[in-house]
Amino acid sequence: MSxxxxxxREFNQSxxxxxxxxxxxxxxxxxxxKPSHVLITIEEYRRLVGGITMLADALAQPESADIDFEPPRAGGIFRAPDIS
Known part of the structure; x- marks a missing residue:
């Protein structure tokens, strides 16, 4: 591994x-x-994060039509507006 x-500036130019x-x-x-960013391949990134699939990555896949996604309800956070 190198x-x-x-x-x-070099990165922007090449x-x-x-x-x-x-x-x-x-x-x-x-x-x-001073180091500010690191560029790695997507394969290396996935290896580092343990193969966790992000929602955006999952939805970008061609087979995403087969994914059932039902987010949990946010129960109790929102209340009805008072329009009186």
């Missing part, structure tokens, strides 16, 4: 190079010499 560091470098390891992006 680690690459680039300034935010995002394609950063994406290629992220295939073999994290790319640290710096602002004024």
């Amino acid at each position: 680690v690459v560091t680039m300034s935010s 995002a394609g190079d950063a994406k290629k470098a992220a295939q073999s390891g994290p790319v640290f992006i710096t602002d004024r010499g």
